[in-house]
Amino acid sequence: MRDLLPDQVRRWLADLPPLWRDGPPAMLRGLAVGLLAITLNPVLFVLSVVSLALIPAAGLGFAAFPVVTSVVRWRVNLSRRLAAGSGVPIAVPYLPTPTDASYGKWERFRHIVRDPATWKDFAWLIPGALAGGVCGLLAALLPLYGLEGILGIPIFLTMILDWYGYGIFWPIDNAFEAVLTIPQGALFLAIGLAGARWLTWIEATFASFFLRPNASANLAQRVHQLTVTRAETVDAQAAELRRIERDLHDGAQARLVSLSMSLGLAEELLRNDLEQAAALLAEARQSSGEALRDLRDLVRGIHPPVLAERGLDGAVRALALAVPLHVSVDVDLPGRPPAPVESAAYFAVAEILTNVAKHSHASTAWVRLTHRDGRLAIQVGDNGHGGADPANGSGLRGIERRLAAFDGIMSVSSPPGGPTVVIMELPCELSSPRTSPSSGTA
Structure with missing residues (x-):
């Protein structure tokens, strides 16, 4: 949710105290969790039971149950995204769907029934409705109750009715009561914002017991x-x-x-x-x-000779010098990766810098290489016009295939107007440690 905000707003939120930075998103997340739990979960549970009951009765369940299961998985994946926002990531456990298992076929029904995650999702629907309804709505309503006390909404409504002659049964000292509700509302708001993060974490942790993948x-x-x-x-x-x-x-x-x-x-x-x-x-x-x-x-x-002679550090700097724009290079590698990983990283950087020079209309670019927790991290960015998409370019898709051979991953952030940032990670261990890493500008 926060990723959709402009950069300036995100920087402003990052400077706020933790209560005001994390509390309102947790409150909104709790509201979404609670509403989804009390509305969709019971309906999907009933639909799942009915579709299963139709299997021996009329045979319609063979076609209906996979469709209902797809909707259930969509609902469960929403819970996974909300749980990740609460700091509890839940991996997707579903078995890969065979290519010939289309809807309405026996293969699809057999695949859905034999997937253990199908029944774990089904078992979570009712407990998830209870936990999500209680924790989620409480996380949302408690801060809203405090906000209502600060604003004095019911008291002011009563005063308006008194002024128009409709509040004859209400006491006259409404203004004094409105002032007294402000500190009480502030206390409830602070407790609610602090508790919202805790309540959403509890709900996400409870959901992870059902929805996380098992060993198989x-x-x-x-x-x-x-x-x-x-x-x-x-x-x-x-x-x-x-x-x-x-x-x-x-x-x-x-x-x-x-x-x-x-x-x-x-x-x-x-x-x-x-x-x-x-x-x-x-x-x-x-x-x-x-x-x-x-x-x-x-x-x-x-296999470039410069890569064999000077390592990834020197080879990337040589690439940066060959690009017709200013490229800053920052390398923090206390050793050398294995030769195959080093070669894959070199050619990935070379391909991206070539794309920058040809298509981005950028004036500057940067390359950063670091090694943390057994992973080689590579970041290549530019200040061009953006719009890079791996789905539309064979170059980036080729980089993904090259990295996948080493269990590497790549993510691309390239909104229209730029900037473009490509982040790659390759699991590896370094050898030949050096006394000090190098960094600089090429």
């Missing part, structure tokens, strides 16, 4: 993730091999063929036309130099 669900998700990662890695390796083959065929191989033809013609002309033979030999020497340059470029595309 974690294992199934991990197997699915590794299967997808392996397929993407194989595709990426095949594409890389095709690129190398294409570069060899169109570059060095073509130049070597031209070199061979020039040398053959020069050999024939040596007997009759020395001047023409010398020209062909000069052309052959030029072709050999160009072929050597193509081979060096190809080697750099596979």
